Amino acid sequence: MTIKLPRAIEAYFEADRTGSPEAVAAAFTETGVVKDKGKTHRGRDAIRAWMVEVGQLYTYTTEPFFIGTENGKTQVTAHVDGTFPGSPIDLRFFFVLAGDKVAELEVTV
Numbered sequence: 001m002t003i004k005l006p007r008a009i010e011a012y013f014e015a016d017r018t019g020s021p022e023a024v025a026a027a028f029t030e031t032g033v034v035k036d037k038g039k040t041h042r043g044r045d046a047i048r049a050w051m052v053e054v055g056q057l058y059t060y061t062t063e064p065f066f067i068g069t070e071n072g073k074t075q076v077t078a079h080v081d082g083t084f085p086g087s088p089i090d091l092r093f094f095f096v097l098a099g100d101k102v103a104e105l106e107v108t109v
Contacts, residue, residue, distance in 0.1 A: 003064060003065065003066065003067050004067075005064065005067060005076065006074065006095075006097060007100050008027065008095070008097045008098075008099070008100050008101055008102050009067075009074065009076060009093075009095055009097070009102070011027045011100070011102075012024065012027040012028075012095075012102050012105070013062060013064060013076075013078075015027050016051075016062060017061075017062070019055055020051075021048045021049075021050075021051035021052045021055065022048060024047065024048070024051045025044040025045075025047045025048040025051065026044070027101065027102050028044055028047055028101055028102045028103070028105075029098050029101045029102070029103050030043065030044060031043060031103075032044060032047055032101070032102055032103055032104065032105075033103070033104045033105070034046075034047050034050055034104075034105045034106075034107075035104075035105070035106040035107070036050065036105075036106075036107040037107075057084070058082050058083050058084045059082055059083050060080055060081060060082025060083065060084065060087070061080070061081050061082065062078045062079070062080050062091075063078055063079045063080075064076045064077070064078040064093075065077060065078065065079060070094065072096075073094040073095060073096055073104075073106075074094070074095045074096075074097065075092055075093070075094050075095075076092070076093045076095065077090055077091070077092050077093075078090065078091055078093060089109065091107055091108065091109060092107070092108045092109070093105060093106075093107055094106040094107075094108070
């Protein structure tokens with residue numbers, strides 16, 4: 001199923017597909033925030049470091065299949081398959097956008 005994602009969210013998932021921490025960080029505002037696995041990463045440098053760590057630990061593919069809104073945030077649910085415990089799994093990505101960039105991302109089960 002193909003879904004239409006806002007430009008900023010599509011940029012995030014495309015950057016994630018390339019495996020480039022630099023490209024993922026560039027999808028965020030300068031003061032962007034990522035919340036994942038109980039940790040908060042603030043700013044592009046921290047987001048870049050988060051992606052370096054994820055890339056060293058796991059390989060995975062992410063296929064978004066649902067988009068909606070919840071509590072004023074854009075929710076994207078994606079099927080994630082990879083070399084991590086519990087794979088495969090459907091994860092929910094909650095985005096707050098600022099123009100053509102991601103201001104905040106929270107990843108949940």
